Amino acid sequence: MEVGQTARCARAFGRRAFLALSAMTLGCILALSGCSQQVVSEGEPSSDATAQDETQQIQQTEVRIGALKGPTGMGLAGMMGDAPSGVSDSCAYSFELAGSADELTPMLIQGDLDMCMVPANLAAVLYQKTEGAVQVLAVNTLGVLDIVCVDDSVQSIQDLAGKTIVSAGKGSTPEYALRYLLENNGIDPDTDVTIEWKSEHAECLAALEADSSVVAMLPQPFATSALSKVEGARIAIDLNDVWDQTAQAVGSDAQLITGVVVARTQFVQDNPDAVAAFMDDYANSITFVNDNVDEASQIIGDQGIIDAAVAQKAIPYCNIVFVSGEEMKSSLSGYLQTLYEAAPESVGGAMPGEDFYYLS
Structure with a gap:
């Protein structure tokens, strides 16, 4: 074979080898790319899926x-x-x-x-x-109502007859609990006592502070607060105890629920x-x-x-x-x-x- 022909054959073979090698390389790249995508979908979630999961996790009612x-x-x-x-x-x-x-x-x-x-x-x-x-x-x-007063004459619920009682909570538990206890202990709430209803417990404290003859029905923690704000004030009657005694006397096991x-x-x-x-x-x-x-x-x-x-x-007296x-x-x-x-x-x-x- 002549030198010129040999050189042309070598160049032709080189081009064919290069094209073949390039095709093989491209095929490997595509194959690897496909494998890589498969790992993402079957293994760790994509960034979009992760973001969606995080959004779901932080949603609150x-x-x-x-x-x-x-x-x-x-x-x-x-x-x-x-x-x-x-x-x-x-x-x-x-x-x-x-x-x-x-x-x-x-x-x-x-x-x-x-x-x-x-x-x-x-x-x-x-x-x-x-x-x-x-x-x-x-x-x-549960029961948190107390009778608070300065008047030493009040020792039991029967001693409330003839007194002025101030309280907040008209139309709710305080009113109906008080009426129930008075009626079942021989006191007519409409004629034997004077009940003055206030809009807030703070007004009851003010009334007690202004007039030592006034009796206040207060829930905890306001009853405790009265002891430090009103000189001489004391918790005279625990109405939760009176409720239990009264319920037992009338054959009931109902608790006082506030x-x-x-x-x-x-x-x-x-x-x-x-x-x-x-x-x-x-x-x-x-x-x-x-x-x-x-x-x-x-x-x-x-x-x-x-x-x-x-x-x-x-807190220890609030029956929470x-x-x-x-x-x-x-x-x-x-x-x-x-x-x-x-x-x-x-x-x-x-x-x-x-x-x-x-x-x-």
Whole structure:
């Protein structure tokens, strides 16, 4: 073969070899690329999938809670601020505090609140007025009513005859509990005593301070607060004890129940997981408050519920509890039945139905 032909053959072979090698290389690259994509889809999620999962994880149900500045609000302390008792990641809680239930119940009915802490009998009234649009989730406060006075002559409930009694809470637990106790202890609440109803407990303290002959019916922690604010004031009668004695005398085992937590029925139906999470969080919060008085008192003060120093002294006497399920139904229905027999209007004119009690 001549030199020129040999050179042309070599160049032709070089081009064919280069093209073949390039084709093989491209095939390997495509194969590796396909394998790489398969690993992403079968192994770690793509960036889009990860972002979607993270969005789902941080979605929370908003739970708007109304509470009174007293024992019911105090029981929420473990869920407020930095939530020392811990709260569920599935709920985002917000709180509306008020001095009286009248400020909160319209917000609940109108859908501006999802849950609310209210006097026990008021829960039954709301149930009747809204035709079942509210449910009771739990009992949160037992008896907290005391008779506070400077007058040394008051030693028992019978000694209230002829006295002027100031109190807040007309149309709710304080009024009906007082009437029940007076009537069953031989005192006519309409003729044997003078009852002056105030809009807030602070007004009762002012009346007691202005006139030493006045007798005040106050719930905790306001009864404890009165001892430091009114010279010579003392807790003369624990009405929770009187209730138990009176109930026993008339053959009843009904407890005095001050407060409950209610929720809009529609909210409960639409958000069962959030309600279940709240029940756990609230139970833990109440345990925290009762077991960690000093820390809880500071949170209560910081949140504007009541003064921290007063809370520290009062928590042991506030009967803050968490009673749910069948036990709640049994105790609450017994209490409401007692009120109904004494004054049907106190529970809205009729006993609530089975759907009033949240048992899930």
